[in-house]
Amino acid sequence: xADVAAGDDEAFRALTEVLYGPAxxxxxxxxxxxxxxxxxxxxxxxxxxxxxERFDPAKAKVETWFRRIVVNCCIDxxxxxxxxxxxxxxxxxxxxxxxxxxxxxxxxxxxxxxxxVMKLPARQxxxxxxxxxxxxxxxxxxxxxxxxxxxxxxxxARARAELAKMLEGLREEL
Amino acid sequence: xxxxxNVNPPSNDEEPIDxxxxxxxxxxxxxxxxxxxxLAADRALAEIHAAPQRRWMPAAIFGGSVxxxxxxxxxxxxxxxxxxxxxxxxxxxxxxxxxxxxxAPAPGAVDDGLPRFVGTEAALAALPEDLxxxxxxxxxxxxxxxxxxxxxxxxxxx
Numbered sequence: 001x002a003d004v005a006a007g008d009d010e011a012f013r014a015l016t017e018v019l020y021g022p023a024x025x026x027x028x029x030x031x032x033x034x035x036x037x038x039x040x041x042x043x044x045x046x047x048x049x050x051x052x053e054r055f056d057p058a059k060a061k062v063e064t065w066f067r068r069i070v071v072n073c074c075i076d077x078x079x080x081x082x083x084x085x086x087x088x089x090x091x092x093x094x095x096x097x098x099x100x101x102x103x104x105x106x107x108x109x110x111x112x113x114x115x116x117v118m119k120l121p122a123r124q125x126x127x128x129x130x131x132x133x134x135x136x137x138x139x140x141x142x143x144x145x146x147x148x149x150x151x152x153x154x155x156x157a158r159a160r161a162e163l164a165k166m167l168e169g170l171r172e173e174l
Numbered sequence: 175x176x177x178x179x180n181v182n183p184p185s186n187d188e189e190p191i192d193x194x195x196x197x198x199x200x201x202x203x204x205x206x207x208x209x210x211x212x213l214a215a216d217r218a219l220a221e222i223h224a225a226p227q228r229r230w231m232p233a234a235i236f237g238g239s240v241x242x243x244x245x246x247x248x249x250x251x252x253x254x255x256x257x258x259x260x261x262x263x264x265x266x267x268x269x270x271x272x273x274x275x276x277x278a279p280a281p282g283a284v285d286d287g288l289p290r291f292v293g294t295e296a297a298l299a300a301l302p303e304d305l306x307x308x309x310x311x312x313x314x315x316x317x318x319x320x321x322x323x324x325x326x327x328x329x330x331x332x
Contacts (some may be wrong), residue, residue: 009219012215012218012219013212013215013216013219016211016212016214016215016218017211017212017215019211020206020210020211020214020215021204021206021211022202024204024206025202025203025204026202028202028204029199029202034204038214041214042214042217042218045214045215045218046218046221046222049218049219049222050222109194109197110197110198110201113194113195113197113198114198117195117198128195128199129199131199132192132195132196132198132199132200133196133199133200133202134199160191160192160195163191163194163195164191167191167194170190170194
């Protein structure tokens with residue numbers, strides 16, 4: 001990271017090799033679209049370079065630092081985009097029949113959970129992704145979302161209650 | 175490729191909704207091509223290295239506009255001194271006289287053949303009779319806009 005801060009292109013490429021895949025996975029969970037996720041990660045990489053000199057290894061790991069940048073880029077991107085429902089979203093949510101893309105019960109269930117999560121505001125979605133997916137602590141999520149741990153608790157509680165309501169139909173499957 | 179950032183189990187109660195969300199959030203099998211990361215890094219580097227040039231563009235355009243505007247003002251301003259000596263009202267080839275100057279050459283002055291001020295009479299004769307008063311507005315393009323601005327009484331009523 002110090003080499004990146006010093007302007008070393010090769011160090012930046014090497015760091016990107018490590019960070020890109022996980023970052024894309026997180027961005028896809030928050031944004032729900034691969035194309036948007038790739039754009040968000042691209043923006044995050046540029047921000048990583050520009051803020052590299054502010055990185056303090058004593059405070060956080062590079063992965064945590066970059067995750068914060070990625071989540072912020074995702075939220076910024078979501079704010080700037082008009083919400084557009086996927087064409088098949090309503091059909092898939094209302095129907096209990098598995099679609100052609102969801103051949104197994106597990107895939108179908110994940111799709112329904114994903115669709116429900118996509119209905120949440122971007123910040124709640126990011127909090128859910130970081131908490132359940134990354135096992136991030138309240139402090140880490142608060143840092144990523146630039147808010148307080150108390151506010152994160154509220155975000156998570158609201159998101160969880162909303163999702164529990166939306167996914168009531170899946171309770172029997174578990 | 176799976177995300178493996180600080181993966182710890184969520185510490186809250188494992189209710190069905192938590193199991194669902196954990197399963198969903200941890201499923202991050204994202205197909206990433208072998209060169210995807212490198213391509214992304216190269217694209218980012220291209221943007222990073224191109225950005226400083228782009229950042230100068232607005233400043234260059236603004237600076238150029240200001241310079242052009244100043245140039246226009248200078249061109250449009252009527253010249254007070256056709257000789258370009260910088261002394262308003264001074265006649266061509268005549269330097270301003272100081273109160274201590276006289277027709278006699280100063281002691282120790284060197285005659286180098288250059289045109290020199292020779293006396294107050296000549297300078298006074300060359301000066302225009304109607305020197306601008308200090309209270310008069312200066313005659314430049316900025317004041318022209320002042321002159322041609324309608325006063326409240328002259329504003330047309332629609």
